[in-house]
Amino acid sequence: LWIMTELAIMATDIAEVIGAAIALYLLFHIPLVIAVFITVFDVLLLLLLTKIGFRKIEAIVVALILVILFVFVYQVALSDPNWSGVIVGLVPSAKAFATSPHIGGQTPLTGSLGIIGATVMPHNLYLHSAISQTRKIDHNDEEDVARTVRFSSWDSNIQLTAAFFVNALLL
Structure with missing residues (x-):
């Protein structure tokens, strides 16, 4: 594994x-x-x-990601999409799991799985575990460990949600 x-x-x-x-x-x-x-x-x-310092690097990376997010939001807004269609497209439907039509050799299911794979990347999960290891915690204090795990879970979920929206805007 x-x-x-x-x-x-x-x-x-x-x-x-x-x-x-x-x-x-x-x-x-x-x-x-x-x-x-x-x-x-x-x-x-x-x-x-x-x-x-690790926190400064973290801030630089977050700033770069926010720049990417704002640029994508601006470009999507410039394209003037059908916003109701965009919202409907964010909700999984039977069309996403269909095995036809084939467009460029891909089915909707293949595209959906590619988006999920691009969002939940293995190195992303490793990165978040490495970030949590840089936090100063008392390993003998169960409350401190539980709080660190809770914050790491929040951090990972926020980052993966942001990555989902960046990928959705890219599409």
């Missing part, structure tokens, strides 16, 4: 590095090989910045 999870983390991270490289290529016409190195460098830079 551990090996499979590590492989899943690597696969999703590779997809994110390639996606970021393609974005740099499309936005700034940077060759893909150089864009991959820039992407890897920025991840290593972020890891190096943990020396200034």
Whole structure:
């Protein structure tokens, strides 16, 4: 199970590095090989910045995610969608589980599972467990441990909900 999870983390991270490289290529016409190195460098830079404090890095990442969220909300608002259709589309229906029509080789069910997989990524769950381990708690105090678990659950659920809406806006 551990090996499979590590492989899943690597696969999703590779997809994110390639996606970021393609974005740099499309936005700034940077060759893909150089864009991959820039992407890897920025991840290593972020890891190096943990020396200034984990909470500061956490704040930087939250700020970046909020920028992405606001840009997607703005772009969706510019497209002037049918808002009632958007709300209806957020509620699971039988259409989401249908095995036809096939569009680009994908069924609605395949697309739905892809969205769920993109939102609940294995490295996301590992990240939240690593964040909870940085919290200072008294492991001998049951109330302190319970409070930490409760806060970690809230943090993870808030992050996964935000990721769902970012993915929904992206679609």
